[in-house]
Amino acid sequence: MSIPQWNLSELVASTDPQRLKDELEAMVDDSGKFADRYRGRIASLDAAGLREMLERKDELALRYEGVEEYCSLLFTADMTDPVANELNSAYMRAGTEAGKAMATVGIELGQLLMARPELINDPALADYRHYLERRARAAPHLLSEAEEKVIMTKDQNGIQVMSRLQSKWLSTRSFEVEIAGEKRSLGIGEVYAYMHDPERETRRAVYESIGSTLKRDELLWSDILRTIVADHAAMFKLRGYGSPLEPTLLANDVSAGAVDALMEVVQGNVDLCQRYFGLKARLLGLERLGSWDLRAPLPSTPDRRYSWQETKDLVLSTYRDFDGQLGEWAGDMFERGRIDAQVRRGKRTGAFCSTWTAGRSAFILQSYNGRLNDVNTLAHEMGHAVHAYLYTRAQNYSNCHVSLCVAECGSLMGELLLADRLKGEASSREERQDILVKILDGFTLSVFQEGFRFIFEASLYEQQENGVELDGKRISELWRAAQDRVYGDAVQWLDDSEWDWARFPHHYFAGTRFYNYPYTFAQLFVFSLYRMYKEQGPEFVPAFKELLSAGSSRSAAELAAGLGMDIESPSFWRKGMEQARAFMEELESTMEDQ
Numbered sequence: 001m002s003i004p005q006w007n008l009s010e011l012v013a014s015t016d017p018q019r020l021k022d023e024l025e026a027m028v029d030d031s032g033k034f035a036d037r038y039r040g041r042i043a044s045l046d047a048a049g050l051r052e053m054l055e056r057k058d059e060l061a062l063r064y065e066g067v068e069e070y071c072s073l074l075f076t077a078d079m080t081d082p083v084a085n086e087l088n089s090a091y092m093r094a095g096t097e098a099g100k101a102m103a104t105v106g107i108e109l110g111q112l113l114m115a116r117p118e119l120i121n122d123p124a125l126a127d128y129r130h131y132l133e134r135r136a137r138a139a140p141h142l143l144s145e146a147e148e149k150v151i152m153t154k155d156q157n158g159i160q161v162m163s164r165l166q167s168k169w170l171s172t173r174s175f176e177v178e179i180a181g182e183k184r185s186l187g188i189g190e191v192y193a194y195m196h197d198p199e200r201e202t203r204r205a206v207y208e209s210i211g212s213t214l215k216r217d218e219l220l221w222s223d224i225l226r227t228i229v230a231d232h233a234a235m236f237k238l239r240g241y242g243s244p245l246e247p248t249l250l251a252n253d254v255s256a257g258a259v260d261a262l263m264e265v266v267q268g269n270v271d272l273c274q275r276y277f278g279l280k281a282r283l284l285g286l287e288r289l290g291s292w293d294l295r296a297p298l299p300s301t302p303d304r305r306y307s308w309q310e311t312k313d314l315v316l317s318t319y320r321d322f323d324g325q326l327g328e329w330a331g332d333m334f335e336r337g338r339i340d341a342q343v344r345r346g347k348r349t350g351a352f353c354s355t356w357t358a359g360r361s362a363f364i365l366q367s368y369n370g371r372l373n374d375v376n377t378l379a380h381e382m383g384h385a386v387h388a389y390l391y392t393r394a395q396n397y398s399n400c401h402v403s404l405c406v407a408e409c410g411s412l413m414g415e416l417l418l419a420d421r422l423k424g425e426a427s428s429r430e431e432r433q434d435i436l437v438k439i440l441d442g443f444t445l446s447v448f449q450e451g452f453r454f455i456f457e458a459s460l461y462e463q464q465e466n467g468v469e470l471d472g473k474r475i476s477e478l479w480r481a482a483q484d485r486v487y488g489d490a491v492q493w494l495d496d497s498e499w500d501w502a503r504f505p506h507h508y509f510a511g512t513r514f515y516n517y518p519y520t521f522a523q524l525f526v527f528s529l530y531r532m533y534k535e536q537g538p539e540f541v542p543a544f545k546e547l548l549s550a551g552s553s554r555s556a557a558e559l560a561a562g563l564g565m566d567i568e569s570p571s572f573w574r575k576g577m578e579q580a581r582a583f584m585e586e587l588e589s590t591m592e593d594q
Contacts, residue, residue, distance in 0.1 A: 007337030080346035110139025211496025218472030353384035383414030391551030408522030524576030
């Protein structure tokens with residue numbers, strides 16, 4: 001069975017580039033007509049009139065969602081394709097113009113909610129209650145219509161361009177690596193596969209190539225990042241936020257108290273991370289892990305390659321055994337050509353799942369190299385997909401914008417379910433060790449690596465505020481300092497490893513700052529949920545599906561409260577750490593007679 005490439009044609013009536021651009025222009029035109037219809041009228045709307053406006057706005061967004069999705073996904077699949085670049089640019093321009101046309105709607109809606117907050121709880125608007133609560137919280141930070149339009153134009157020709165440049169530049173770099181005595185030139189997607197290679201020298205050669213290649217372009221990476229940081233620093237002040245973090249708290253629908261409690265627990269448990277690195281070093285026969293060993297497979301693990309059919313069967317059976325409906329939807333993703341797993345130069349790095357709300361479905365992109373890590377990645381992204389199948393069926397469009405903190409719940413549970421299956425099928429101590437190492441590798445990545453990235457990003461804004469020039473050297477020093485606060489001396493670093501910040505697109509996403517802490521949030525949140533699942537068994541599944549079905553209609557705090565949990569209490573986050581320690585103890589028990 002060949003590795004699939006997705007079929008995007010279902011998103012649009014025609015894939016002809018000119019017709020797609022015409023449709024994007026129609027989107028801009030219809031957005032202007034919608035805004036003109038309501039301009040100056042929103043302040044006088046009653047609950048019924050406001051509901052009608054919101055329903056019309058949802059319908060407008062769904063009408064053009066397919067063409068926007070098509071142009072965006074086509075570009076991520078091959079950033080070197082001229083047609084994909086042309087359509088993505090047209091999509092970005094049209095999105096900006098449509099957003100500028102709709103700016104007055106958002107501003108007037110915010111003014112209405114500040115003037116008449118009682119509307120939020122009107123029964124006629126029950127389906128939009130939380131959406132309106134979020135709009136009301138954002139309202140004080142909105143500027144005038146003219147100013148909002150200028151900002152959108154500025155972003156289109158500024159930070160959005162910078163973000164795309166980082167991705168395009170990285171996706172087209174060649175990394176020169178010697179593997180088994182043969183010199184090879186690899187793209188970034190191919191390089192990632194060798195980060196998990198069983199041969200230590202191969203892993204080291206790959207990491208050295210990454211570091212040296214990134215360092216050569218340090219001026220580019222640092223200039224892009226400095227531009228994005230400076231832009232955000234200016235904008236949060238202009239909009240009257242109290243800190244660089246506040247806008248993302250609003251976007252992710254969480255409180256500062258929840259993030260403070262989360263990071264308190266992360267920094268208070270760095271011993272767990274360092275202890276695990278010590279255990280893994282023992283299993284690898286090393287005195288200390290090198291940075292190139294952090295994702296290394298165990299030496300007793302066979303260098304097994306999974307065919308695409310094997311991976312498909314494994315992922316499907318994992319979801320089917322948890323819940324028949326989720327398993328059916330996972331199968332739909334395969335059958336409808338919604339997965340692009342081929343390795344290609346020019347393809348966006350990493351993996352993601354993009355929701356198609358109108359189709360009540362999703363699309364998955366990854367670069368599949370046949371290793372267990374790739375199986376795990378597919379199980380992760382499939383969790384996002386079945387999450388999308390649930391909330392797009394239960395919610396209106398306005399409630400389908402899931403915050404990053406909640407968005408990882410389905411995916412991380414998928415990883416743990418896969419690990420459960422693999423542990424259950426393991427026939428030896430070595431296989432169980434390998435699976436537990438995969439779990440704990442993922443945990444330390446999401447909790448502690450993402451944790452130090454949060455510290456790193458916060459330090460960028462602190463330095464920028466103090467007038468420090470954020471050149472490549474200074475950024476690298478901040479990266480290493482953040483690592484040391486979490487990893488201590490448990491890891492040996494290669495000379496150029498401090499340039500690793502440059503390859504993560506998360507630091508460069510336009511308009512999305514502090515992208516990393518939601519991964520930490522979700523990992524500990526899901527470890528707590530997993531603990532409940534192991535205690536309750538099948539009775540847990542309906543409550544978990546209800547959580548996923550909520551989409552963005554409830555905050556993370558409300559979802560947790562429904563399960564009897566308080567996310568502003570450090571004790572809640574410690575439950576996730578307790579589950580991680582349980583996995584650690586399980587791993588240690590397999591090593592007692594070694």
